[in-house]
Amino acid sequence: MRIDQFLSESRFIKRRTQAKLACDKGLVFLDGIKAKPGKEVKPGQRIILNLANKKIELEILKLPSKNLRKEEAKELYRVIREERKEESLF
Secondary structure: OEHHHHHHHOOOOOOHHHHHHHHHOOOEEEOOEEOOOOOEOOOOOEEEEEOOOEEEEEEEOOOOOOOOOHHHHHHHEEEEEEEEOOOOOO
């Protein structure tokens, strides 16, 4: 499964186009390496997202085999670390 597809199906990023854009901008890392949107993922790998106001590290637990409900989507990953970024006045 592609990383942009995983991020959208796990409901971590709302839309696949937004996940693709985040990868293209260099905000998504897979096992410490910048991830292109088409990079294949598998359970056990770690994803780091550098979002506007926070940095999140996830571990992939399993890949979805079908469309999932919101509650089931949370079982696809485990949040390892989440850091809030301080807001700048400038």
